[in-house]
Amino acid sequence: MDKFVIKGGNKLFGEVDISGAKNAAVAILPAALLNHGICTIENIPDVQDINYILDVLGRLGAKVERLSRNSVRIDASGDISTVADFEVLNHLRASYYIVGALLGRFGNAEVTMPGGCNFGERPVDLHMKGFAAMGAEVSISSIFKAKKELPLNGANIYLDTVSVGATINIMIAAVLAEGTTIIENVAKEPHIVDVANFLNAMGADVKGAGTDVIRINGVKELNKNITYTLIPDQIEAGTFMIAAAAAGGNVLIKNIIPKHMEAISAKLEEMNVTVEEHIDSIRIISDGKIGKANLKTLPYPGFTTDMQPIAVALLTVANGTSIVTEGVWENRFQYVDELRRLGAHITVNGRMAVIEGVRNLCGGTVNATDLRAGAAMVVAGLMASGKTTVKNIKYVDRGYEHFEEKLRAIGADIQRDSD
Numbered sequence: 001m002d003k004f005v006i007k008g009g010n011k012l013f014g015e016v017d018i019s020g021a022k023n024a025a026v027a028i029l030p031a032a033l034l035n036h037g038i039c040t041i042e043n044i045p046d047v048q049d050i051n052y053i054l055d056v057l058g059r060l061g062a063k064v065e066r067l068s069r070n071s072v073r074i075d076a077s078g079d080i081s082t083v084a085d086f087e088v089l090n091h092l093r094a095s096y097y098i099v100g101a102l103l104g105r106f107g108n109a110e111v112t113m114p115g116g117c118n119f120g121e122r123p124v125d126l127h128m129k130g131f132a133a134m135g136a137e138v139s140i141s142s143i144f145k146a147k148k149e150l151p152l153n154g155a156n157i158y159l160d161t162v163s164v165g166a167t168i169n170i171m172i173a174a175v176l177a178e179g180t181t182i183i184e185n186v187a188k189e190p191h192i193v194d195v196a197n198f199l200n201a202m203g204a205d206v207k208g209a210g211t212d213v214i215r216i217n218g219v220k221e222l223n224k225n226i227t228y229t230l231i232p233d234q235i236e237a238g239t240f241m242i243a244a245a246a247a248g249g250n251v252l253i254k255n256i257i258p259k260h261m262e263a264i265s266a267k268l269e270e271m272n273v274t275v276e277e278h279i280d281s282i283r284i285i286s287d288g289k290i291g292k293a294n295l296k297t298l299p300y301p302g303f304t305t306d307m308q309p310i311a312v313a314l315l316t317v318a319n320g321t322s323i324v325t326e327g328v329w330e331n332r333f334q335y336v337d338e339l340r341r342l343g344a345h346i347t348v349n350g351r352m353a354v355i356e357g358v359r360n361l362c363g364g365t366v367n368a369t370d371l372r373a374g375a376a377m378v379v380a381g382l383m384a385s386g387k388t389t390v391k392n393i394k395y396v397d398r399g400y401e402h403f404e405e406k407l408r409a410i411g412a413d414i415q416r417d418s419d
């Protein structure tokens with residue numbers, strides 16, 4: 001199993017190019033199954049979750065051709081199986097998007113239940129509720145099944161909880177439904193807008209993505225050859241912003257949409273970090289002296305939960321006590337024991353963590369307990385004195401393209417090694 005070995009203390013200088021958004025890609029690639037035409041998708045991040053999805057699309061019968069490291073061509077015009085019962089899906093949360101796509105196009109989907117990062121209960125009841133409202137018979141056991149003679153019915157669906165996955169999945173399934181589907185209380189993350197733009201590029205009629213209500217007027221068929229470029233990864237960008245703030249230095253984070261970063265930029269400024277916003281880049285200038293700050297994670301445009309562990313790593317060395325409240329997931333502080341091994345002072349009470357800043361962290365051996373927690377350990381390792389070993393980095397590889405290479409290019413001392 002691979003691990004990172006980091007020698008902390010180097011300041012970071014230079015430029016980093018941000019890759020395409022992983023969480024947009026894991027929805028857009030399955031959504032390509034709706035199209036009779038050929039989809040060329042660019043700016044795909046070269047990460048493990050994408051390899052899993054492309055593998056599954058190929059096994060279902062789509063022609064999947066890697067044109068380069070970051071672009072792929074998908075042709076789903078041939079025979080496509082509606083049963084995706086593959087072990088590889090146990091590693092992937094986003095497998096549920098395959099249900100929405102197969103149900104929408106073929107009226108049947110049988111897909112291995114989602115796996116992925118574990119931070120408490122991860123229900124799919126809202127996805128089921130949406131599909132059922134469109135007339136499908138839905139059940140879950142180890143397989144997520146949904147079935148309905150085509151076409152699906154357009155429906156009015158209110159999501160009790162703001163859910164990224166349910167918003168996207170229902171949107172995908174509704175593209176070919178008969179009539180209009182209105183989804184209320186939807187998530188507004190940048191990748192929701194990206195998925196809607198992709199669906200519209202294929203010929204769908206989706207309006208309102210990025211607001212609280214999405215309206216999908218069903219169309220009979222999608223049949224266009226398209227080329228679509230994914231948006232940049234907001235979480236990868238935020239991770240590098242925090243890495244630069246933590247290590248100190250001066251780093252330009254390029255190929256991003258600064259508007260997507262506003263909650264993170266504002267929090268970093270509150271922590272005395274200089275954030276310079278440009279048209280498609282952000283410069284972080286930091287002397288490594290971090291001010292304390294309180295934050296609560298919320299759906300977009302709030303401070304995203306996926307940055308929470310990384311922000312907590314930074315606050316471990318702040319000049320006072322910070323309080324971080326997790327507003328999305330019930331159990332997303334499992335990684336704090338690992339930060340404690342490096343000398344962090346953190347107490348957790350339910351969904352709230354109290355972080356007493358310490359003068360410095362000391363290197364040690366820690367585990368990546370999930371994807372973003374793994375990134376948090378790397379950020380902690382950059383700040384810690386001496387050597388930090390981050391084990392179990394298969395999680396990090398799921399979502400960060402060439403993480404250590406990008407960090408090395410701006411001056412970090414980080415190596416990949418195997419146990």
Ligand code: EPZ
Binds near residue numbers: 124125127304
């Ligand atoms: C997406 O997960 C992301 N994953 C997660 O990022 C991210 O943490 C999360 O959105 C929130 O922003 C992908 O896009 C692949 P949700 P998702 O449905 O869609 C409750 C990462 O690190 N809920 O928005 O699964 C749920 O319990 C990953 O890249 C229901 O109650 O999250 C949670 O409290 C980790 N019923 C809240 O909604 C449902 O049917 C938000 O979950 C679905 C969700």
